[in-house]
Amino acid sequence: xxxxxxxxxxxxxxxxxxxxxxxxxxxxxxxxxxxxxxxxxxxxxxxxxxxxxxxxxxxxxxxxxxxxxxxxxxxxxxxxxxxxxxxxxxxxxxxxxxxxxxxxxxxxxxxxxxxxxxxxxxxxxxxxxxxxxxxxxxxxxxxxxxxxxxxxxxxxxxxxxxxxxxxxxxxxxxxxxxxxxxxxxxxxxxxxxxxxxxxxxxxxxxxxxxxxxxxxxxxxxxxxxxxxxxxxxxxxxxxxxxxxxxxxxxxxxxxxxxxxxxxxxxxxxxxxxxxxxxxxxxxxxxxxxxxxxxxxxxxxxxxxxxxxxxxxxxxxxxxxxxxxxxxxxxxxxxxxxxxxxxxxxxxxxxxxxxxxxxxxxxxxxxxxxxxxxxxxxxxxxxxxxxxxxxxxxxxxxxxxxxxxxxxxxxxxxxxxxxxxxxxxxxxxxxxxxxxxxxxxxxxxxxxxxxxxxxxxxxxxxxxxxxxxxxxxxxxxxxxxxxxxxxxxxxxxxxxxxxxxxxxxxxxxxxxxxxxxxxxxxxxxxxxxxxxxxxxxxxxxxxxxxxxxxxxxxxxxxxxxxxxxxxxxxxxxxxxxxxxxxxxxxxxxxxxxxxxxxxxxxxxxxxxxxxxxxxxxxxxxxxxxxxxxxxxxxxxxxxxxxxxxxxxxxxxxxxxxxxxxxxxxxxxxxxxxxxxxxxxxxxxxxxxxxxxxxxxxxxxxxxxxxxxxxxxxxxxxxxxxxxxxxxxxxxxxxxxxxxxxxxxxxxxxxxxxxxxxxxxxxxxxxxxxxxxxxxxxxxxxxxxxxxxxxxxxxxxxxxxxxxxxxxxxxxxxxxxxxxxxxxxxxxxx
Amino acid sequence: xxxxxxxxxxxxxxxxxxxxxxxxxxxxxxxxxxxxxxxxxxxxxxxxxxxxxxxxxxxxxxxxxxxxxxxxxxxxxxxxxxxxxxxxxxxxxxxxxxxxxxxxxxxxxxxxxxxxxxxxxxxxxxxxxxxxxxxxxxxxxxxxxxxxxxxxxxxxxxxxxxxxxxx
Ligand code: SF4
Ligand code: SF4
Ligand code: SF4
Ligand code: FES
Ligand code: FES
Numbered sequence: 001x002x003x004x005x006x007x008x009x010x011x012x013x014x015x016x017x018x019x020x021x022x023x024x025x026x027x028x029x030x031x032x033x034x035x036x037x038x039x040x041x042x043x044x045x046x047x048x049x050x051x052x053x054x055x056x057x058x059x060x061x062x063x064x065x066x067x068x069x070x071x072x073x074x075x076x077x078x079x080x081x082x083x084x085x086x087x088x089x090x091x092x093x094x095x096x097x098x099x100x101x102x103x104x105x106x107x108x109x110x111x112x113x114x115x116x117x118x119x120x121x122x123x124x125x126x127x128x129x130x131x132x133x134x135x136x137x138x139x140x141x142x143x144x145x146x147x148x149x150x151x152x153x154x155x156x157x158x159x160x161x162x163x164x165x166x167x168x169x170x171x172x173x174x175x176x177x178x179x180x181x182x183x184x185x186x187x188x189x190x191x192x193x194x195x196x197x198x199x200x201x202x203x204x205x206x207x208x209x210x211x212x213x214x215x216x217x218x219x220x221x222x223x224x225x226x227x228x229x230x231x232x233x234x235x236x237x238x239x240x241x242x243x244x245x246x247x248x249x250x251x252x253x254x255x256x257x258x259x260x261x262x263x264x265x266x267x268x269x270x271x272x273x274x275x276x277x278x279x280x281x282x283x284x285x286x287x288x289x290x291x292x293x294x295x296x297x298x299x300x301x302x303x304x305x306x307x308x309x310x311x312x313x314x315x316x317x318x319x320x321x322x323x324x325x326x327x328x329x330x331x332x333x334x335x336x337x338x339x340x341x342x343x344x345x346x347x348x349x350x351x352x353x354x355x356x357x358x359x360x361x362x363x364x365x366x367x368x369x370x371x372x373x374x375x376x377x378x379x380x381x382x383x384x385x386x387x388x389x390x391x392x393x394x395x396x397x398x399x400x401x402x403x404x405x406x407x408x409x410x411x412x413x414x415x416x417x418x419x420x421x422x423x424x425x426x427x428x429x430x431x432x433x434x435x436x437x438x439x440x441x442x443x444x445x446x447x448x449x450x451x452x453x454x455x456x457x458x459x460x461x462x463x464x465x466x467x468x469x470x471x472x473x474x475x476x477x478x479x480x481x482x483x484x485x486x487x488x489x490x491x492x493x494x495x496x497x498x499x500x501x502x503x504x505x506x507x508x509x510x511x512x513x514x515x516x517x518x519x520x521x522x523x524x525x526x527x528x529x530x531x532x533x534x535x536x537x538x539x540x541x542x543x544x545x546x547x548x549x550x551x552x553x554x555x556x557x558x559x560x561x562x563x564x565x566x567x568x569x570x571x572x573x574x575x576x577x578x579x580x581x582x583x584x585x586x587x588x589x590x591x592x593x594x595x596x597x598x599x600x601x602x603x604x605x606x607x608x609x610x611x612x613x614x615x616x617x618x619x620x621x622x623x624x625x626x627x628x629x630x631x632x633x634x635x636x637x638x639x640x641x642x643x644x645x646x647x648x649x650x651x652x653x654x655x656x657x658x659x660x661x662x663x664x665x666x667x668x669x670x671x672x673x674x675x676x677x678x679x680x681x682x683x684x685x686x687x688x689x690x691x692x693x694x695x696x697x698x699x700x701x702x703x704x705x706x707x708x709x710x711x712x713x714x715x716x717x718x719x720x721x722x723x724x725x726x727x728x729x730x731x732x733x734x735x736x737x738x739x740x741x742x743x744x745x746x747x748x749x750x751x752x753x754x755x756x757x758x759x760x761x762x763x764x765x766x767x768x769x770x771x772x773x774x775x776x777x778x779x780x781x782x783x784x785x786x787x788x789x790x791x792x793x794x795x796x797x798x799x800x801x802x803x804x805x806x807x808x809x810x811x812x813x814x815x816x817x818x819x820x821x822x823x824x825x826x827x828x
Numbered sequence: 829x830x831x832x833x834x835x836x837x838x839x840x841x842x843x844x845x846x847x848x849x850x851x852x853x854x855x856x857x858x859x860x861x862x863x864x865x866x867x868x869x870x871x872x873x874x875x876x877x878x879x880x881x882x883x884x885x886x887x888x889x890x891x892x893x894x895x896x897x898x899x900x901x902x903x904x905x906x907x908x909x910x911x912x913x914x915x916x917x918x919x920x921x922x923x924x925x926x927x928x929x930x931x932x933x934x935x936x937x938x939x940x941x942x943x944x945x946x947x948x949x950x951x952x953x954x955x956x957x958x959x960x961x962x963x964x965x966x967x968x969x970x971x972x973x974x975x976x977x978x979x980x981x982x983x984x985x986x987x988x989x990x991x992x993x994x995x
Contacts, residue, residue, distance in 0.1 A: 164889025169898045178898075180890040181876065181905075419887055794884065 004071040019062040019073055020048055030075050031084065031113055033198050034150035035063035038254050039159055042151050047113065049083050050075045059083055081117065088119045091148050093126040095199070102146070104200030106213035110148060111199075131176060136184030138752040139205055139263050140194055144176045147201040153177060153193035160256060162397040162420065163188050177201075188737060189753050190390065191262035195246035195255065206263060206748050207243040211235070218245055219648035220701070222635050224319060224628035225260040225740040227541040228253075228369075228389045229637025229703075232261055234629060234648040241268045241629050241648060251702070252369055258390030259738050264747025267627065268649070272611055272746060274624035275653020285612075285622060290654065293621050294661075298668040300604045304577040305336050305669070313340035313566040313575045317582030318349070318541070318549035319743065320658050321633025321645055323680035325545070325552040326688075327662040328581060335671045339561045340575065343549050344542070345589040346556070346563030347818065348507050351539050352547070353555045355517030360530075361711035362690075363550045366521075367500055367536035368639035368705060373399045374534030377406040377496035381433065381503045381520060383415025383425070387735045388504040389540050389638065393417065396502075406496065408489060410436060412732050413802060414795040426489055427797050429480035430730045431820035434512060434719035436479045436486070437519035438470040441526055443490035446471070451528025459714035463522060466716040478721030480797075494527045498534035506542030507588050507741065508734035508805045511820040512719070519717045531710055540638045543741060544628075548636035551688055551706065563589070564818075567598040578602040581658060582625065584742045586614040587808045590818040591783060608661060611746060614808050624655040631657050632677040634699065636706065643703035644696060728823040729765070729801045731781070733812050736804035745806060757807035759788040759826070762796040771828060779803075781815040781824045801826070845870040846878040850885050860888060860896065864903060873904040909944045909951035911989045913937075915977075916966040918957030924964040930954060932982040949990065 001012050006023050013022035018041065023030050034045040043064035050062045053072035059080060062073075074080070091110060099105045134142035154166035154177060165187040169178035179185055194202045216235040223230045231251035235243040244262055248255045267273075277293035278285040304312045314332045316325065332341045343349065352363040360366055372378065372395045386393035393416070399405040400420045407423040409415075412430035417423060428436050444450060445464060454460055469475075472486040479486070493499055501520045505513055520537050521530070529535040541547045549555070556562040567585070569575040571594075578599065589595045599605060599618055607619040616622050629648045636642045651657070659677055667673035674680050678696055685694045690706035698704060724730070736758075738750035745751060759779060761771075771777060775790045779801075788803065788810055796802060801824070803812045816822045849866035853859040863886065867878050874897055883890040897903040913933060917926045934940055937950055944951040958966050963975025967982075969989060974981060 158889070164891055167889070167891045167895030169895050171899055171901075178891070178895070180879070180894045182894075421887075 002067045002069050002071075004067050004069070004073065006073040007075055013067050015067075017067050019050060019052070019060070019065050019067055019071075022067050023062065023073070023075060028075055030062045031116070032063055033109055033113070033148065034152060036152055036156070036196055037248065038256075039152065039155045039196075042155065045148070045150055046087050047084055049080055051077055051080060084113075085117050085119055088114055088117055089122050089124060092119065092122055093124050094129055095148060096128055096145050098146075102200035103203040103208055104197075108200055109198035129176070134184050137186070137189070137205075139189045139259075139749055140185055140191065141203050141205050141208065142185060143201055143203075144178075146199050147177050148199055149175075149177065150198055151177070152196040152198065153202060156192045156196050157187070159401065160394050160398060161188065161190055161192050162401070162416070163190075166193070188390075189259045189263060189749060190257065191259065192256060194262075195257075204243060204263070206266065210242045211237045216242060216245075219646050220247075220250070221628065221646045221648060222544065222637075222643045223257070223261040224544045224635075225264065225744065226389050227543055227546045227638045228391045229544070229635060229641055229643055230257055230261050230391050231643070232257070234265070236648050239649045241265050253391050253394065256391055256394055259749050259753065260740055260744055260747060261391070263749025264744050265629075266748040267610065267743060267746030268629045269652065270611075270746050273627075273652045273655065274610060274612060274622060275655060276624060277654070278619075278622040280620045285617075285619070290656070293623060294664060294668065297606050297621050297623070298665055300577050300606075301336060301579075301665070302669060304604075309337035310340060311574065311576040312336050312338050312579070313569070313577070314579040314581065315563055315566065315583045315585065316341065316343045316549070316554055316580075318343050318543040318546045318554075319582055319628070319741075320545065320549075321628075321631060321677065322545065322548040322552055322636060322642070322684060323633045323677045324658040324662060325549050325554045326680055326684050327659060327666065327674070329552055329554050330671070331662055331666050331669075335666050335669045339557055340566055341554055342556050342561065342563040342566060343554050343583070344507055344546070344563075345510070345585065347510050347513055348505055348542055349513075349546060349550055349555060351503065351505050351513035351517035352541065352550050355514040356521065356539060359518050359521040359525075359713060359715050360708075362708045364547060364640050364706065364708055365537060365539040365638065366530050366708065366710055367538045368641070369395065369538070370639075371500050371534050371536060371538065372396060372502075373403060373405075375399070375405055375496075375498045375500040376534065377408065377493060377499040379493055379499060379501045380407065380409045380417060381411070381501065381516065382509070382734075383409055383411040383413060383417050384509070384734045385502050385504045385540065386416045387737045388506055388542060388740075390737065392502075392540065392638065396420075406492065408492060410489070412800060413797060418795070424489075426481055426485060429478065429722070430732050430800055431511075431722040432479050432719075434515050434519050434717055435470065435475050435721055436481070437516075437523060438467055438717065438719070439472045439475050439479065439486050440490040440493065441519075441523055442467040442470045443472050443487045444494045444523070444526055447487070447491060447494070449491065449494035450526055453528045454526050457525060457712055457714055459716070463714035463716050466718065475721065493523070498532065499527070499529055500535055501537045502540060503537065504540040504542075505546070506735060510590055510733075510816070510818040515717045515719065518715045521712075522714055522717065525712055525714060530712060538639060542735075544637065545635040547638065547640060548634070548642075551636055551690065552684070553688075567595060570602050571598040573601060576603040577606070578604070579606045579608075580615055580619075581608040582610075584609075584613040584615045586618070587742050587811050587813065588805065590813050590816040592811055592813040593784060595813070608658060610655070613742070623661055624653060625661065626651045626655045626657045630655070631659070633659070634681060640690075640706040640708070641703045642691070642694060642699055642706060644699050722821060725823040728825055729761070730799060731759075731779070731801050731803060731815065731822045731824045733803055733805045733816060733822075736806065739804065739806040742806055742808070745808070754804075757788050757804060757810050757812060758791045760791040760793050760796055760802040761826070762798045762800070763792055763794055764798045765796075765801075766790070766792040769826060769828070771826075775828065778827050779815060779824050780827075781822050783817055784814040786810040786812070786814050841871075841875045841877045843877060843881055846881055850882065854885070860886060860893070864893070864897065868903060872908050873906055876905075907944060907948055910949050910994050911969050911992070912951045912953065913985075914953050914955045914958070914968045916956070916958045916964070917954045918961065920957070920961035920964040921966055926965040928979065929965050929967065929977045929982060932979050933986075936982065936986050949994065
């Protein structure tokens with residue numbers, strides 16, 4: 001620690017702090033324009049000038065100057081004020097004064113400082129810039145006439161996002177912040193650059209001319225897309241969510257969001273939202289009152305319960321709050337009396353519910369998000385971690401670039417993470433992850449790198465024996481890798497002091513979730529890497545509340561109750577009443593034909609959703625539900641963090657929260673009703689393991705981590721190398737960067753950037769098939785055939801094609817049946 | 829410059845030479861500048877597909893390469909003519925009527941400053957003092973210098989260089 005004096009105040013600051021940091025920690029405000037706490041210091045704008053007694057004779061930039069012992073700093077003198085005024089005057093020479101039509105007005109650092117420093121006359125005059133405004137994309141408008149050359153956009157896009165869209169281009173007076181070839185912006189559209197731009201040079205187009213900053217109410221809540229659990233601030237006016245507001249102090253991610261969090265909130269106020277209950281009469285869905293709709297539903301549930309509780313089944317989305325999922329479980333298990341409940345098609349969570357549960361004794365990750373930056377080595381299974389959880393991708397980027405963390409990736413294709421410095425990607429043949437992970441374990445044993453703690457764990461000997469057949473030499477070819485590659489990866493992992501394995505899950509990655517989780521947990525146990533800081537396994541649930549759904553027990557306790565069996569029972573006429581809350585199986589569960597046929601067989605289908613989804617269209621009763629913005633409650637995200645979700649707007653139309661709907665059904669069927677989310681949460685705290693002692697007050701702003709106690713054991717995971725089908729392509733499915741599940745189809749941002757499904761293939765295959773980018777091809781599997789647009793990318797290995805699963809038209813689940821790999825043919 | 833997408837490349841670019849340049853410097857630290865210079869030597873300018881190639885192979889953002897290319901005057905982003913005509917518009921040449929010489933070139937070649945004739949024979953550039961003010965107004969074609977320029981001489985130069993071989 002260093003002692004210094006700032007404005008006569010004694011201040012103590014860490015050695016590596018700058019004057020700006022030290023002042024800030026002492027509550028002394030120094031104005032800044034080009035500085036951002038998340039970015040490397042730049043020192044370009046000179047707004048932060050201060051006087052340092054030991055460096056007399058010139059003014060010193062506070063944002064780049066480190067503190068030293070005994071330093072005496074003065075932050076405001078007439079001279080400093082004059083210098084800062086000069087900085088502003090010079091900027092205002094070029095900056096157009098179009099604040100009345102600028103969307104940043106009220107949130108503009110230049111405007112605020114100009115006001116604060118009372119710059120009302122300018123000594124200088126100069127011509128303004130005449131740059132053309134970039135209106136080419138639907139999300140970010142770039143008006144470089146307003147740019148003050150602070151460089152923040154370029155730095156954030158490089159340092160944190162690792163996309164690198166911007167750079168200063170040209171020289172002298174022509175110099176400006178530009179893109180490749182000075183072309184239109186074409187990037188990930190995470191909006192990070194918009195968040196940090198101190199002026200209105202970068203603005204959000206969906207928010208353009210929607211509201212002035214000061215006229216909105218701001219509600220802090222949690223993103224409802226992926227499992228990362230990013231905190232959001234919603235800007236609301238007239239019961240409409242108009243934007244997400246950047247708050248650099250929010251969450252572990254310092255306000256960073258991905259394109260979904262930033263630009264996909266429009267589903268909330270979408271005019272496609274269901275606003276009234278619907279009942280099927282004479283074949284078509286017609287508007288109905290809540291009383292009527294709920295009594296029809298209650299009636300059917302009651303009758304079915306009386307006949308056979310197991311003729312009722314429920315499928316629910318992990319997008320609901322913990323409180324709602326808890327009531328969903330209660331409605332089915334207690335009120336109706338059936339175990340037929342599941343979510344996410346029954347497999348997107350079995351890495352947790354069966355995998356981690358058996359191996360560790362709880363259905364959760366042993367590690368937390370904070371472990372990412374504390375590791376020495378990250379082993380990412382599937383590069384798709386970036387697509388499924390972009391802001392965790394930022395954490396990986398930061399760790400690798402700032403903390404020099406080693407990055408190893410094993411995946412069936414390359415991805416954005418592969419481009420990071422020090423990243424080594426091991427591309428294996430699709431579907432052979434388990435074989436590869438077992439080979440890594442075998443190689444660790446052979447190299448005597450097993451941790452002393454491992455042999456004491458139950459199952460060690462059996463596990464060790466089971467690995468015999470996975471010697472790298474034996475299986476390397478099946479994995480499509482060299483044996484030496486396998487051993488060197490194994491050595492790197494085992495020898496890393498702290499190593500964390502990241503495993504993304506989701507509806508796009510259907511097969512062997514349980515086995516994958518167990519294989520990676522085995523690896524971590526073998527090398528003594530569980531239960532230590534910066535170590536372990538982070539299983540990344542796909543949806544905002546995937547972990548919560550598991551914690552609330554909304555998953556089948558036996559195979560005969562899982563989603564696949566429920567649908568089979570529907571098809572066989574055993575399940576007669578199917579209750580679907582927020583899921584859209586027709587599009588997102590594998591094997592569309594089979595799923596559709598099963599759902600069509602249900603005698604009574606209730607769908608509770610925000611939209612008239614492909615599944616809801618088939619329902620007998622449709623109940624309009626509220627979005628997360630209309631709810632209070634909690635989500636539990638990756639790494640077991642329970643965070644509060646806060647209501648920002650009143651329900652749209654007649655829609656009701658899932659909590660209200662479920663509670664009234666429970667009531668009608670004879671159970672106890674609930675009036676508020678906190679009441680349910682109190683019950684959760686008393687009944688759900690790990691949630692004891694939690695209340696909304698205890699959760700506070702940043703949530704709480706559910707504690708776990710590990711009872712680890714080795715579980716043998718067997719896998720034979722996948723049989724390849726000659727002459728066919730291995731199709732793998734997954735997430736596209738801009739989407740998450742099927743909900744993001746109602747978000748303006750993702751739909752503009754990625755409006756439809758596609759199939760991605762390698763350059764070599766494209767050349768062989770004489771196919772080029774944007775051609776439409778027929779893809780055929782043993783189950784069906786669809787047409788998709790082609791993307792050609794170097795990241796794909798030859799023989800492997802990738803298709804994202806989010807889209808309803810030409811939906812990929814027409815081709816898939818939940819196998820690790822689907823073999824397809826492709827023709828023009 | 830505008831935000832319009834870069835001009836469509838009409839002819840396919842053979843990337844073999846660019847790949848060879850990259851191979852040569854691949855392991856050299858700070859290899860971006862020599863690679864770009866090497867590519868410019870091979871192609872006479874830096875074609876867009878080579879930027880993408882360099883970005884991919886050296887793992888540098890394409891935007892940053894473009895930033896470098898537009899920062900240093902030595903790089904060219906468009907094909908250059910076989911013969912680079914430079915006319916000085918420095919003070920001495922200006923006083924001696926350089927603008928008329930410039931205008932005559934524009935007129936005869938139907939191109940403007942920093943432009944190239946469609947047959948890739950001539951590129952025209954106005955430049956600052958070439959350091960031979962005694963011979964003002966001054967013009968250069970590649971390495972040949974032409975002093976005391978007149979409108980008549982402009983026509984002679986164009987006629988002369990229009991006859992010369994392109995290779
Ligand atoms: S939106 Fe994101 S990816 Fe695009 S330029 Fe801005 S920071 Fe970079
Ligand atoms: S666009 Fe905004 S963030 Fe980027 S340099 Fe200009 S003022 Fe700074
Ligand atoms: S989708 Fe996920 S990564 Fe993106 S902002 Fe929301 S929680 Fe964060
Ligand atoms: S904020 Fe310190 S120089 Fe810009
Ligand atoms: S001004 Fe033309 S050569 Fe000096």
